[in-house]
Every structure is written in C-alpha cells, then in structure tokens.
Amino acid sequence: MAVSAYDVTAFDDNTGISVQGSLNNAVVDIDSSDFSHDTNGFFLGGGAVAHLSRSVLDQDTNGIFNFASGGGAIFTTGDNRVLGSTTAQVDGPAPTVEAPL
Numbered sequence: 455m456a457v458s459a460y461d462v463t464a465f466d467d468n469t470g471i472s473v474q475g476s477l478n479n480a481v482v483d484i485d486s487s488d489f490s491h492d493t494n495g496f497f498l499g500g501g502a503v504a505h506l507s508r509s510v511l512d513q514d515t516n517g518i519f520n521f522a523s524g525g526g527a528i529f530t531t532g533d534n535r536v537l538g539s540t541t542a543q544v545d546g547p548a549p550t551v552e553a554p555l
Contacts, residue, residue: 469494470511475502476524484509494519495536498528506549507531513538520546 470489473482480502487509489495495511501524511517517536528549536543
C-alpha cells in the first residue's frame with residue numbers, strides 16, 4: 455500500500471504521523487508537512503518505508519522516532535528541518551539520504 459501526504463500540519467498530538475507495517479507493505483511519501491509540539495513528530499515502525507522531504511519537525515519530544523525493522527527505513531532528501539526536540543532529534547537509526555526526484 456502506498457500513500458502520499460502533502461502539506462499536512464499536526465500540532466500538539468501524541469504523534470504527528472505514524473507509519474507501521476510489515477514486510478515493506480506500507481510506503482508513504484511525506485512532503486512539505488509540519489509536525490510540531492508532539493511526543494513523536496514522526497514515528498516509523500516495522501517494515502514500513504517512508505520518504506520524507508521539505509518538512510518541519512519542531513519542538514517534539516522526539517523529532518523522528520525510527521523503530522524500523524525487517525526492511526523498514528526512512529529516506530530523506532536532506533531538506534527537512536528537525537530541531538528543538540527535547541529528547542532526540544532522531545531516536546533510532548538516522549534516515550538514509552536519497553536524491554530528490
């Protein structure tokens with residue numbers, strides 16, 4: 455299953471966006487979005503795959519919580535702003551940089 459999220463804003467939630475799956479069955483593209491003042495700005499778990507670009511994760515407890523396993527991964531074009539997190543900008547493996555489309 456593939457999903458695209460463009461120009462999404464989530465403030466003061468438990469998790470701004472959460473993507474979970476097994477065996478790479480969940481793929482999400484997140485572009486130009488803002489996840490701020492959350493426990494986890496962005497959570498990825500299991501075998502899900504995410505492509506994150508031109509987004510802001512600001513003032514979260516964890517900006518990116520990468521709990522990927524079984525082929526799951528976060529890819530980034532390197533143009534996101536992840537700052538001001540109180541515990542970690544990235545909890546877990548750092549996203550893999552990929553070329554923009």
